Amino acid sequence: MKSIALPLAAAAALAACTQSNVNVSAVSYTPLYYPQLVSYVTQGGQLATVVRGNPFGPGPVDADAIAAALPLPNAAAPFRYRAMTPDAARKSARLVLVFGPAAAGPGDSDTCNNAQDEPIVPGGGPVAVKAVFCVGPNWTSTLYASGPPARDPRDPQFQALMNQVIASLMPEDQPLSDRGTGGGTGFQ
DSSP: OOHHHHHHHHHHHHHHHHHHEEEEEEEEOOTTTTTTHHHHHTTTTTTEEEEEOOOOSSOOOHHHHHHHOOOOOOOEEEEEEEEOHHHHHSSOEEEEEEBBBOOOOOOOOHHHHHHOOBBBHHHHHEEEEEEEEEETEEEEEEEEEOOOOOOTTEEEEHHHHHHOOOOOOOHHHHSSOOOSSOOOBBBO
């Protein structure tokens, strides 16, 4: 029994340490966001996902690998994230992830509509992300988050960060709408 308890305790401690290094801030929701929206826009089995910047270091970003590694929101029926270019995703409901944003803070409709123009800094250090859930030209929820450096999309540090990002961006409970003032982190 001792041989099982020690590895389990070590794994639990590592998981707690990984989770505690994630910082989610500047969470905002508009009245357009409601928990069933995610299920509604993913009825076709996918959610367009725009990835800007490489969270793992210099070089080209593998948007498909990042999209494949993203967790599903708790309240949504199963779907897959599909990496798309900003132009291809513009008319769809979509998740926009800007890794290494030049300015800390949440995104907005400009991030939804012009993700390719969002200024970024090279990755390779701590991972910072501006995440925006968009429907058409409008943002419904947005946040800024950061976490420790990660090697690839399957890295536990990256997974912990993205678990918090998705849970905060697409919560299963109705958030208190703040109409984009940056303070809507409460839930009804």
